[in-house]
Amino acid sequence: MALGPRLEVSQTQRLSMTPQLRQAIALLQMTNLELSDHIAEEAEKNPLLELVEPDPPDDIPVLPFDTVRNHDTESFTSLPSTRYSGKLDGLDSLENIEDEKTLRDSLREEIHLSNRNVERVNIALVLIDELDEQGWLTAPLFEISDRLGVSQAAIEEALEALQACEPVGIGARNLQECLELQLKEAGNFTAVMQVLTTNLDAVAGNELTRLETLADVPRHELDDAIKVLRQLNPRPVAYFVNDFVQIAIADVSVSLGPLGSWAVELNTDALPRALVNEKYFSEVAKDGSEASEYVTECRANARFLVKAMDQRAKTILRVATVIVRHQNRFFEEGINGLRPLTLSTVATELGIHESTVSRVTNGKYLYCQRGTFELRFFFVQGIRRSDGGSDMAAPVVREKIRKLVAEEQPDNVLSDEKIAKNLQEDGVDVARRTVAKYREAMGIPSSSRRRRKHT
Incomplete structure (x- = not known):
């Protein structure tokens, strides 16, 4: 077979990343505060983009669980920040845009890097949002324990992990x-x-x-x-005041509806509102001058921006509603009610890209009777059940291990194998090595060390 250069022609599809598309994806990642600042800056540059003073809306869009599946963006109620609806083609193609880190971001990152225990990490993330403007944790631990549905010992362990972070003194209670x-x-x-x-x-x-x-x-x-x-x-946060004193404003709230199901509402009061000044455009554009070309471009940019804001709000509401439907037991039982949930599960249900779900859940918050939580909090790993039941969330399994060890008798210290057997009898399909992994991650000594401690 002869070898030599030859020319081949093939067709490929590639999404063109326009500046507007990049802006739309950036908006998706922004918090409401960042979005408000961005829209204000754009309004200063664009004479056709007009900010609207927020008024308490008469009707807040509520999305019941049974209307989420198989709905496209056109089926959602328009938000006060929009004047028309529509999809943003290619929204999922751009890689995540890194935002400037705040001290809270640094604390979250340090917690993730220094702790392998997922439950401890989840609780510590909640504690970070509980810190006041001084960097202190003033809320009573028993109150947080009740809200999250976990033991106070678990809260104390998470607090210890937080207090090990920089700056020194963070998380102090007084x-x-x-x-x-x-x-x-x-x-x-x-x-x-x-x-x-x-x-x-x-x-x-x-x-x-x-x-x-x-x-x-x-x-x-x-x-x-x-x-x-x-x-x-x-x-502790004296040198970080400018970026630390940030209230975690909820993007959505969850409450028990009249029929006993959980209702998800978009916090429209936290959204900036803008519209396109069509009247001004008509006055300037009719003469066909150079100014006419300028305002035509401004109108196109303003329309796209308003459209992107609408799409962002709808996507947050859709993603949050699917999360709440999967994690409804959390709102009733606390952390022990968490179920396994992945980004891909939510993405598949909504027919959107997994990276879109990642952007939407990063820095977006949900308020409920148990407190305010970042949407990422609700994504947890799962352990298969041997009795055919639904998979059990890893934090729940770890809490079971913690309780078994806490309740063991000095003359009957449980080995990892015995703990695994107890869990298997409870329908949790977990191996001894998994028990050992979780036990070590929680900082629980081995059975031999615990036995020596009792002697």
């Missing part, structure tokens, strides 16, 4: 704990320092005689300790 976290990190948490942190009122009042008696140290040592204490930062 001033004392904030200072102690910094002292421990620096290796300065001495007995004298402990006296000072437990008597901050005396430090503030400069009650040196009282403190000297309590610490039982010479005055010069006490003075040195107080000097170190005063150099600590009582507000």
Whole structure:
């Protein structure tokens, strides 16, 4: 067979990435706050794009579960930010656009990188959103435990993971704990320092005689300790205020409807509203001048932007509704009610690309009676059930392992094999090595170490 160069002609299809299409995909990833800023900037540059002051809508679009499947975008109620509907062709083709990181983003990333326990990560992500403007966690742990439906011990473990992140002192529940976290990190948490942190009122009042008696140290040592204490930062996020003080504004809310099913509502109050000023266009475009060409281009850009905003809102609502339908037990039972769910499952049901689901769930929040959660929170891995029932979410399996270990008797410490057998009897098809993997990820010692601890 002779070898040589030859010319072949073939046809391929490739989506042309226009600037407008890139903008539409960027809008899909933006939070509502970022979207508002972006639209305001565009309105300053485009005389045909007009911002509309928000008014509380009479009717908030609600999408019941039974209307999600097999519906295209045209079947959804128009939002206050739109003037016409339509699809954005090729929306799923652009890779994710990286946004500027905030401190909350950095904390989430650090939690993911430093923890293999998915349940601990999920709880820690909730705690990050609970932090106040000082970086403190002021909500009582028992309250968070009740809302999430997990043990307080699980909350404490997640808090410990959060407090191990930078900046030091993040996640402290009060001033004392904030200072102690910094002292421990620096290796300065001495007995004298402990006296000072437990008597901050005396430090503030400069009650040196009282403190000297309590610490039982010479005055010069006490003075040195107080000097170190005063150099600590009582507000962990002091240098990150501009990007940390961000309220997690819910994009959608979930409430129990009159028929006993969960209803998903779009938070239209958080959406910017804009329209195309057609009247101004008509006045300028009729003379056919150079200005006419300019406003024609401005109108096209404004129309596309308004259309992209409409599509973004509809997509968020559709994705959130599918998530809620799959995870409806969470809203009744808490974390133990989570079911396995993947991005591809949601994408397949809606007939959209998986990357679109990823963009929509990143930085978008859902509010319910249990708190405010990022949509990504609801995507969890699953464990197959041996009794033929629905797969069980990995966090639920880990909680079962935690409870088995917590309830074991000193004279009957459970090995990984025994734990696996107990779970199998409960219908959870899990191997011994999987139990060992989850146990280690949760920081639970092996059975031999736990047995030695009891002796």
